Amino acid sequence: MFEQEQQAIEEQIRAYCKQQDIPSTEELKWARIPFSGEWGIATSFFQTAANEARSGKKVVVPQRAQEIAEGVAEHLGTPQGFSRVEAVKGYLNLYFSTDEYARTVLDTVITQGVEYGNGLANGQSVMVEFSQPNTHKALHVGHLRNMMLGAAVANILECAGYEVVRSNYIGDFGRDVMKWIWNYEKRHDGEEPPEDTTRWMGDLYAEATQKLEEDEAGETEIQALFADWESKDSPTYKLWQKTRQWSLDGFNDVYTQMGIHFDRFYYESEMEESAKEIVEELISKGIVTDDRPDGPAVIKVDELLGLDKETYRVLAVLRSDGTSLYGAWDLALAQKKFIDYPLDRSVYVVDVRQSLHFQQVFKTLEAVGFEKIKDAFHLPYEVVNLPGNLTMSSRDGVIVLLEDFIREATQRAYDVSLETNPELDEVTRKGVANAVALGSIKYPLLARDNTKIATFDWETALDFNGHSAPYIQYAHVRANSILRRVDKALPDSSNPTYELEPAEIALIELISQIPDTVQRAADEYRTLHITNLAYDLAKAFNDFYNRCPVLKAEPEVQLTRLRLVAAARQSIANCLRILGIEAPEVM
RNA sequence: GCCCCCGUAGCUCAAUGGACAGAGCACCGGCCUUCUAAGCCGUAGGUUGUAGGUUCGAUUCCUGCCGGGGGCGCCA
Structure with a gap:
């Protein structure tokens, strides 16, 4: 600034x-x-x-x-x-010179409004792929980290001045999906999903996993389903289409609820064809080692790169039966993204455990001369575990379901609201509970460095005090509350005519940091910088709120303070908006 | 065996190579005739895992070691 x-x-x-x-x-x-x-x-x-x-x-x-x-x-x-x-x-x-700069900062925020903090358009286009849920499975708290991180990073890049394409890559195909179909046909044929569709899909998936272990013929039957699926008018394909849609509808409900949208959906099921083409080509170039039918078709990445030491290992692209693997799909998709959009960067928000996979894919494409892959970037993040370092697993069903978490948090927020602000009308309270609950769910995941494992426990997750979204939202509410009580329009810009309090200077200073912080967060793909600043802003505002009366201040003092409150409210709201968290008017 | 990540207050986490390593939670003690107490103030808490190295300066960069987690040919 x-x-x-x-x-x-x-x-x-x-x-x-x-x-x-x-x-x-x-x-x-x-x-x-x-x-x-x-x-x-x-x-x-x-x-x-x-x-x-x-x-x-x-x-x-x-x-x-x-x-x-x-x-x-x-x-x-x-x-x-x-x-x-x-x-x-x-x-x-x-x-x-305090007066001059204070005025400049406040004027800038008030003039720019929701735009404050945004960088100038830099003419660069970036795709952010995130969420990547698997159909026929439940959504749990582990998936939330990816969703929140991806959505926030996309917002940050957009604010920083990039043209952003938000993309999703739906896992609607593969062995796990066929396993679900297999189990459905055997045990649930003709059943329609209950209202709680996604949970039910997840339950059936867990059941499929369990039943398959007990069923000797299962593997062969699933292989047969794979083959059936190839023919688009087979009952298997039709059933797949129908059940897949159940999941997709459920996902869309969640995205709407979480305030997330996508510009482009990719599906694993679409990749089969182009993946096979690519593999064929790579076989003819001698890059893919094809051991079928005795083994998979693989790319020996170290060999391809001429490395002596084992580093990138081996990327499997086809099963011994000729069906394609996700390694092949990603070779196809990575290129398709650059064909579909004029991208300067292509970001993949994916679990850290797939780091090797993406290195393999990127290095392979680089080696075969796909230059643009240099602009692809895997943004890894650590998992969300349960206490005792227990990894959430859809297979075992050891998970905290997203919808359970949201329901609990909303209930908790509602209860707290009843206690702290009994006068609210029911409709408003429900809105507040919803905003607070979602904020408190999202914030901790964004306030943690991507490389740190998160541990989910109910007590911490439902704690609305301290370094949390409700704390920041509450500061916004307080600022709003002051401004609401002033009937007249915001005073015109002027230099402060009194010596600013340290609390006021500290608040203005933080406000002035937003544009730089947005840029830095974009450069580093780190949401943490925004959550830290949002918290510092809220804290500084609370300090100001306690020390500096506004409505009862001398008219000349009030002039500046009202503009400061307006700028603080806007600043907090802007930070929260970047994070995908609602800034309520009342709480 | 090879590769990646983590280790900072009792716990969970911050900290552009820079001035005095900061928050929250928990604990203890204060503050509601005053713009919403989902708040504020105060006390206490540290050999930044460890041994070296680079540097004017290291929590930050490099190397070794210790401890924990993860990845590595037909799941995604």
Whole structure:
């Protein structure tokens, strides 16, 4: 937000260094002054001093850094827009003229509104593939992490200035699906799903897994179903179509509920044909080692890349019976995405356990000359476990169902609301309960680094206190509550005519960080930066709320504070929106 | 055997190579005639797994070791 100011000062620093014959060529790194209540930008001269030391000059680095900082400070004087410049411990600290900058920040937020925080369109297009649910199975809490991460990353990229294509890749085909069909035909033929469709699909899947273990002929029968499916007018194919749709309808309900949408759906069942074409081609090029029917057709990736050490291992593409495997599908899909859209980047939000798989796919495509694959990126995330390091598994049915979790959280939020705000009408309360419940479900998954395993336990999951979505939502409600009580329109922009409180400065400072944080989150594909900022904003607002009266303030003070409250409300709402979390008006 | 990830307060987690390693939970003690107490303030809690290395400076980068988790030819 302060690029112009930084640039102007950078030029002066460079000029000074040149004049003093100090070799300062590298970029200056700017940071915020890290002490509370102080507001400004800082840079240091350790690197410069170290460079001098390396070039033969006899200097003690910290001392020399301080010397340079002092020299620069003297040279700069007090630049326009700053109130004070100091050199301390090798750092150059430039303190903003509070009034001027406070006004600039508030004006920017209020003028830009929901757009505040967004970067300029950068002309780049990126696809984010996420969710990838399997039909004929239940949705559990483990799937939620992927959904939330993917949706939030897509939002972040969009805010940062990318053109974003949100895609989903539905697992509607494969052995597990056929296993479900097999079991359905044997034990549930003709049954229609109950209202709770997705749960029922999951139950039948668990049953299929169990029954198959006890059934010697099962494997052969499933193989036969695979063969039937190939013919599009077979009963197997028709049954597959019908049951698959049950799952898809259920998924769409969940997406609607979670506020997620997709621009493009891909299906594994569509990949069969093009996958086989690719494999045929690779066989003819000698890249695929075809051991059928004695074994699978595979790509020996290390060999392909000419590596001696086992690194990328072997990617299986066809079963010995000739049916294709997901390795082949991904070879097809990775290319198809770049054909369907003019992408500058292609992001896959997929469980970390598939890291090797994606390396195999990407390396293979690179080796066969598909240049664009260099722009493909696997964004891995860790799993959600149950206490005791227990991995959720659809096969064993050891899972916390998404719908159970949502129901419990909603009930809990409703109960808390009854207690804390008894006057709410029923319709509003239900809306609040829904917003709070979904927020509290989503937030912890987004506030954790992708590489960290999450552990689900009910008590923590239903805790609405502290570092949580409801805390942030509540800050938004408080801000809204103040503004609602003011009948008149927001005052016009003006410089503050009183000395701002530290709590006010801290809040404004955080607000000003949003654009940079969005960019950083986009660069690193990390939702964590947004959740951290949203929380810090809420905390700073609560502090302000307690220390600084607004409605009872002197008219001149109130002027600025009302604009600050409006900017804070907007800022919190924008952060929550990026995260896919609702910002309620009341709670 | 090869590869990847994690290790920070009692617990769960933060921390662009930078100034004093910060939050929440839990514990203890305060604050509702005052813009919604789903809130605020205070106390306490640390050899950042360990041994080295790089650096002016390491929780952050590199190497070894210890502990935990995950992946590795016909599931996805």
